[in-house]
Amino acid sequence: MTLSRGRVALVALAAAILVLSGILVGCSGEKKQTLKVFNADSLMVPFEALAIEFEAEHPGVDVQVEGHGSIQVIRHATELHDEVDVLAVADYSLIPMLMYETQVPGTTENYADWYVIFATNELGLAYTPQSKYADEINSANWYEVLSRPDAEVALSDPRFDSSGYRALMACQLAELYYGNETIFEDVLGKSSPPITVDEIDGTYTITVPEVLKSPKLTIRGSSIGLLSTIESGDVDYAFMYKSVAEQHGLQFLELPAQINLGSDSYKTLVQGLKVKLQFQRFASVYPEFECLPILYAVTIPQNTPKRELAVEFVKFLLGPEGQRILLEQSQPPVSPAYADAPDLLPSELKPLVAE
């Protein structure tokens, strides 16, 4: 069948009108309201799942989830002045440190005056069935296995990532727990310049040099960066958060409660423990980190232009749907959640936190 030139022209005209109509309809369509959620890298998987379910319940909302190191998450609000509607970090102590005394420009208000602790985690070792000695490693001999010259060990850079400096804390706690004073150096190797550990009256200070090089260690900038090294078999074991290992299908060796920082059990071993970095990465952050249990906290920056929607999202996170999603994504929730300053919480959130 052949078409006349006129018919071809008419078909072309109809197509052009269709395209134009599509463009016009697209332009005039209802625009979704965007909610910007900044979260710690290790929360990426559960928060993406939260965003999907929140959007399903709120069809007019587009939740944009962005992951960074926890300090960077806060800096995006307080120093880079990006719109951040909700922020969630892997170390609750950073919120008061960086937001409670930092004023929103042009106002007398601080960036935040409350946080809610909503999830926890624990530090351990991620590995695969192909990792050397995978069939014999356990929570009693792990440091002996990692000390073997052919066992490749990785951690995220303690200068940049909380799981990195927490791995150093875990190795120091292991020395005390197992009564073996060489674990720290045996597992982490001799770095040059050295990482030093000093003890005064039961309080330990681990000092990390400006540049970190150890022939025994593979060091990556983030806990997520460790995944490819483990999956590819380039390293055998990596210090990692349990949630991250499980979310990516890796095997995970749990360490004893006194070492894994999932609770305050470490206090039976030390009066105090901190990591001090000789490299100050951020002008606004004094580079010293106290040993604290791993607790995730969420807050809403004072200057969000979408306060109502932000509260709705946090309500969703702390409510039964959020708790279910966290559990499904291997991120243990703290239940019930609790706040440092319950009186200052938005009223909609108060019923969802412990008295």
Place this chain on the structure above:
Amino acid sequence: MQTERSNKIRRVVPSFIIIFGLLLIIASVVVYTQPWDKGASEEVIEGNITLIGVNYEQKVLSYDEIKALPYYEGDGGFFTTVGVINGPFRVRGVLITDLCELVGGVTPVDVVFVSAEDGYSMVFSYEQIMGEFDTYDPETMRIVPHGEQKLLLAYEIDGKPFRKEDGRPFRLALVGTDRLLVEGHNWVKWVVKIEVMPIKTADNTAGTGA
């Protein structure tokens, strides 16, 4: 009547299609040439870099002075802490080693601090200043060996100055011959100061070295 209308359509429709086609061509040309970006490459870009040597020798160079120095051009990119890949890009800039030379040079017992306008900083070992980084294949994200790699104070990306949000006027970049990636924290944005310092050793030697 029918024939008359058909004739009219036959006359009008081709004209309409020609006009529509012409508009499409013009729109394509406009999108392709991006005339709105021309202003960016022609506008005056301001910004200074302060260089400080290991003996406190100091120099301040303007954007134009940096651009007048010999440049290196290569390919490279980075990935963020959550694995988002950026690049590889074609990047132009001045070698960090050349800038260090202007204030006395850098040796294996030094480190180089790079500071940004927003209060962020990074420290690089001598080996890193020489281009020694772990490099990743953009396809597999596995570490792969690399050929020539150079650490630059970059001012152009894919033939244009950086946009403000990407680090304008200066950003660090690790590029070379192999179009590979490095970790994103090395691509420091909004660089304002490069300082060579002797490497610190631990203050307290009583501790357990590791």
